[in-house]
Amino acid sequence: MIRLAQEDDIRSMMSIERAADAVFRDIGMAAIADAEPMPADALHGYQRSDRAWVDTDDLGRVVAYLLLEVLDGVPHIEQVSVHPSYAGQGKGRQLIEAVAEWAGLQGFSSLTLTTFTEVPWNAPYYARLGFEAVPASQLSPGLRHVRAHETAIGLDEWPRTAMRRALSN
Numbered sequence: 513m514i515r516l517a518q519e520d521d522i523r524s525m526m527s528i529e530r531a532a533d534a535v536f537r538d539i540g541m542a543a544i545a546d547a548e549p550m551p552a553d554a555l556h557g558y559q560r561s562d563r564a565w566v567d568t569d570d571l572g573r574v575v576a577y578l579l580l581e582v583l584d585g586v587p588h589i590e591q592v593s594v595h596p597s598y599a600g601q602g603k604g605r606q607l608i609e610a611v612a613e614w615a616g617l618q619g620f621s622s623l624t625l626t627t628f629t630e631v632p633w634n635a636p637y638y639a640r641l642g643f644e645a646v647p648a649s650q651l652s653p654g655l656r657h658v659r660a661h662e663t664a665i666g667l668d669e670w671p672r673t674a675m676r677r678a679l680s681n
């Protein structure tokens with residue numbers, strides 16, 4: 513069941529990120545696998561402002577989550593992580609569709625994210641969900657800032673891109 517995150521979901525969210533990112537080791541991106549998960553206080557910030565959604569299994573355990581922010585008036589997916597034991601079951605897609613629906617109902621006309629261009633479950637996957645690459649020359653100031661930060665922390669060791677999905681309201 514997809515629902516807004518609660519305070520006591522934070523610990524599960526951190527362990528999901530650690531487990532989900534481990535798959536990057538298999539494709540030679542150990543630095544991503546080894547990166548520390550987002551700190552609890554940052555996750556609390558998303559949760560307190562109702563910008564964190566989780567999905568649960570049949571027993572009510574949190575198995576996936578999505579974090580959203582609003583950049584220059586455009587909702588932006590900061591993170592989506594699915595525990596590897598539950599990967600490939602459509603949970604990532606359902607979280608993204610739930611947030612796209614929420615954003616459409618709020619009157620937003622697009623949704624953005626940044627991701628690795630060549631990782632099969634990143635940009636090619638988001639393209640199948642309706643996202644298109646945003647050329648560097650067309651980045652909003654907020655997205656430019658996000659991309660600059662990503663470059664500064666070394667993520668551009670592998671090609672990355674911003675992507676945008678138009679929402680039908």
Ligand SMILES: CC(C)(COP(=O)(O)OP(=O)(O)OC[C@H]1O[C@@H](n2cnc3c(N)ncnc32)[C@H](O)[C@@H]1OP(=O)(O)O)[C@@H](O)C(=O)NCCC(=O)NCCS
Pocket residue numbers: 532533535590591592593594595598599600601602603604605606627632633634637640
């Ligand atoms: C990316 C992620 C959120 C997708 O969640 P999910 O619940 O597994 O996603 P879905 O079941 O909706 O779909 C998985 C898609 O990835 C593709 N995929 C997964 N692993 C793949 C692989 N090794 N090679 C090629 N494609 C792969 C599947 O084919 C599927 O695409 P399709 O439904 O269009 O066929 C999840 O895999 C994850 O948490 N990955 C690690 C962290 C990450 O990369 N997060 C995103 C960047 S912040």
